[in-house]
Amino acid sequence: MTRIPIAAIHLVALLTFACTANAADGVIEGTAFYQPDSQKPWRYARYYVADAKKGHLAEAVVCLTDRQLRGLRPPMESRTVTVGQEDYRFIPETVALRIGDQVKFTNSDATLHNVMALGGNESFNVSLAQDGEFTQTFRRAGNLKQPVKIGCSFHSQMQAWIFVFDHPFYAVTAENGRYRFEGVPPGEYTLELFHPAGGMRVSRAVTVTAGQTNSIDLRTSPADIIK
Secondary structure, eight states: OOOOOHHHHHHHHHHHHHHTOOTTOEEEEEEEEEOOOTTSOOTTHHHHOSOTTTOBOOSOEEEEEOGGGGGSOOOSSOOEEEEEEETTEEESSEEEEETTOEEEEEEOSSSOEEEEEOSSSOOOEEEEOTTOEEEEEOOSOOTTTSOEEEEOTTOTTOEEEEEEESSSOEEEOOTTOEEEEEEEOSEEEEEEEEETTTTEEEEEEEEEOTTOEEEOOEEEOGGGBOO
């Protein structure tokens, strides 16, 4: 079975929403960067920053925050994202969804794994043998503040995060750190970035004007780690 890359899934969702966007709406786009700190080294940076000179940050969740976004109509059809258990890792490790979307967990390792919700608005605990599958529908939004953390009770080093949103303006950055939101209604918002593996979080105020594009790069460092 061919698995669609998570970045492609998020791109399809954004493009689908963009097709229905009003021409009077705006665009927000940019790149997430990691800035190293010699006094506070991040031991896992090599997994999320492919090129230290460029600093592009992968697997960061970027989203807009504002109460008015909750009233936007959800998509007609739900999506299913596949998260595989491969080489004792969850792949992808970070996933962002809309309310009603599903995640299909699979196990391709020749060992018994487990899929367990460790926090957030969901509760499940299922063991998967090799080639096993389990699908969970996520019906409640935790947005950026309350992701569903996923673990494996047999292998404590395995972890993943599922972010469930009640609006369409969210993205998980790929290796190039890019994000883009189209069809954003004019208004004032908070643009937020959170890297769950690094615990780093930053935010910026942004004003969206009809028909204009806001180019906003987001930079984070160990100084932004949430205590």
